[in-house]
Amino acid sequence: MKKSNRLQRIADLSETAEQLAAQALARASEEVERIERQLQDLESYRDEYLRPLREPGGGGLGAYQAQKLRLFVGKIEEALALIRKKRALAEKQRDHERQQWMEQKRRALITNKVAERARVEEEAMAERALQREIDDRPRRV
Numbered sequence: 601m602k603k604s605n606r607l608q609r610i611a612d613l614s615e616t617a618e619q620l621a622a623q624a625l626a627r628a629s630e631e632v633e634r635i636e637r638q639l640q641d642l643e644s645y646r647d648e649y650l651r652p653l654r655e656p657g658g659g660g661l662g663a664y665q666a667q668k669l670r671l672f673v674g675k676i677e678e679a680l681a682l683i684r685k686k687r688a689l690a691e692k693q694r695d696h697e698r699q700q701w702m703e704q705k706r707r708a709l710i711t712n713k714v715a716e717r718a719r720v721e722e723e724a725m726a727e728r729a730l731q732r733e734i735d736d737r738p739r740r741v
Contacts, residue, residue: 604722607715614708621701628694635687642683646676 650673653666 604719611711
C-alpha cells in the first residue's frame with residue numbers, strides 16, 4: 601500500500617473523529633438551550649405568582665395567604681438556583697466539547713494536508729520515473 605493511501609486512511613479517521621466531536625458539541629449546545637428554556641419558564645412561573653404580592657395592598661391577599669405564597673415562591677427560588685447550577689455545568693461541558701471539536705478539526709486539517717502532500721510527491725516521483733523511461737527509450741533502440 602502506498603504511503604499516501606495509508607495517510608489518507610488516517611486523515612479519513614481524523615475527519616470521522618472531528619464529525620463525532622461536532623455532534624457532541626451540538627448535543628451539549630442543545631442541552632444548554634433546553635436548560636435555559638426551563639429556567640425562563642420557571643422564572644416566568646415565579647413572576648406570575650409574585651404579581652399579587654407586588655400589587656398595592658397585596659392584591660387582596662390575607663396575611664396567611666401571603667405567607668403561604670412567599671413560602672411557595674421560596675421553593676421556586678430554590679429550584680431556580682439548582683437549575684442555574686445545572687446551566688453552569690452544561691455550559692462548562694459545552695465549552696469542553698467545543699475545545700475537543702476544535703482540536704479534532706485542527707488534527708483533521710493537518711492529516712489531510714500531510715496525505716495530500718504525500719500524494720503530490722508520489723505523483724511527482726511517478727512523473728519523473730515515466731520521464732526517465734521515455735528519455736531512456738531512444739538509447740535502447
